[in-house]
Amino acid sequence: MLLQREPRLRELRVFDLHLGPWLEELQTGPVQVTAIQGDVTQAHEVTAAVAGAHVVIHTAGLVDVFGRASSETIHEVNVQGTQNVIEACVQTGTQFLVYTSSMEVVGPNIKGHPFYRGNEDTPYEAAHRHPYPRSKALAEQLVLEANGRKVHGGLPLVTCALRPTGIYGEGHQIMRDIYYQGQRLGGRLFRAIPASVEHGRVYVGNVAWMHVLVARELQQQAALLGGQVYFCYDSSPYKSYEDFNMEILGPCGLRLVGARPLLPYWLLMFLALLNALLQWLLRPLLLYAPLLNPYTLAMANTTFTVSTNKAQRHFGYEPLFSWEDSRNRTIRWVRAMDGSAP
Ligand SMILES: NC(=O)C1=CN([C@@H]2O[C@H](COP(=O)(O)OP(=O)(O)OC[C@H]3O[C@@H](n4cnc5c(N)ncnc54)[C@H](O)[C@@H]3O)[C@@H](O)[C@H]2O)C=CC1
Ligand SMILES: C[C@@H](CO)CCC[C@@H](C)[C@H]1CC[C@H]2[C@@H]3[C@H](O)CC4=CC(=O)CC[C@]4(C)[C@H]3CC[C@]12C
Secondary structure, three states: OHHHHOOOOOEEEEEEOOOOOHHHHHOOOOOEEEEEEOOOOOHHHHHHHHOOOOEEEEOOOOOOOOOOOOHHHHHHHHHHHHHHHHHHHHHHOOOEEEEEOOHHHOOOOOOOOOEEEEOOOOOOOOOOOOHHHHHHHHHHHHHHHOOOOEOOOOOEOEEEEEEEOEEEOOOOHHHHHHHHHHHHOOOEEEOOOOOOOOEOEEEHHHHHHHHHHHHHHHHHOHHHHOOEEEEEOOOOOOEOHHHHHHHHHOOOOOEEEOOOOOOOHHHHHHHHHHHHHHHHHHOOOOOOOOOOOHHHHHHHOOOEEEOOOHHHHHHOOOOOOOHHHHHHHHHHHHHHHOOOOO
16 A cells, blocks of 8 residues: 555565565565565564664564464564564664554453443553553553654654554455354354444554555654554444454355354353363364454453544544445455365
8 A cells, every 4th residue: 555655655665574475566666665574573683674764664463362372472572573663763763653553452451341432532441461462552652652762863753553443354364264164154153242242343454544644644743643542443334243244254155143142151251261271281282273262252242442533633544445345345355265265
């Protein structure tokens, strides 16, 4: 999107642990695209990649709520990695840093308090035990506290953090896994979450667009945007996590069975705990990481939606993709996956 929507772009550097063939497709236009294979936990690699950059968009992260990675690894990538990016900006004189934070920095909290169509100023007790939200909250704090630090050359570092709600769209692995789960169950999914529990979702293209826009406006309005957080939002409907997924998986042939959860919450939590026990027992032999675990069940059962226009007020953000367009693009992606089932 930077290549399509940022006319002043002269070079795009993509720094990632895993580079993919998709990068070759980007290298066909007038803008120089530099792919750098590297690890954000390695400060020297980050510094080398950042040197000479005008703006850094730091979106790398270990997104794991399924117990695949250790809490130490999650912390090392998400927190230490972010610290490395900040120090690289300071040492090399890069003045603008945008961080991809997350709704999870706020909630849902461990007490299951609902956050109903809240905004960046809504009071809410952010309390986390899980390594992922803790790491995102610590990383966001580092980024916001770094705002105003002097970078090499004496100018101030200008930072901000974007907080996407549940991202969906092309490449969404969880949506993909749920689709194949439904196919294995004869085209059916079984409701486990009450339809009344709203969970915020935002299309990946609109998240990308907000990053492009804030990276541009951060340079023009440093005093207003520096040190700020912005929820990522669009016109995706407020629905339960499962009902939202069915907006996409329904047209792909799946059916959600049950107008209300087929099992009581206590039984679902028992099954989630059983999954967690199995994961622990099997770990020496294999990685067992199902969707259902105590954390994901609690998350899915706690309302968390945002209603805000802070990004619009501060830097003129308007979603680039309508709900219909976002939905149709995602449906097309799911349909194109057929035949590539794992
Ligand atoms: N998926 C979601 O619903 C949401 C994601 N986010 C945030 O968005 C950002 C992108 O996440 P997704 O696109 O969902 O996940 P993703 O796993 O598709 O993207 C993460 C990227 O970071 C790279 N990466 C991981 N460890 C690295 C390391 N040590 N060094 C360099 N690169 C590394 C991965 O290779 C991958 O390309 C993350 O910071 C995540 O916390 C925020 C809110 C919602
Ligand atoms: C119990 C299952 C019955 O169908 C449903 C399980 C759904 C969960 C896998 C998801 C429910 C809420 C999701 C999280 C939410 O969208 C916020 C997130 C923000 C991020 O930064 C990363 C992803 C995630 C933690 C997301 C992960 C999947 C859910 C827990």
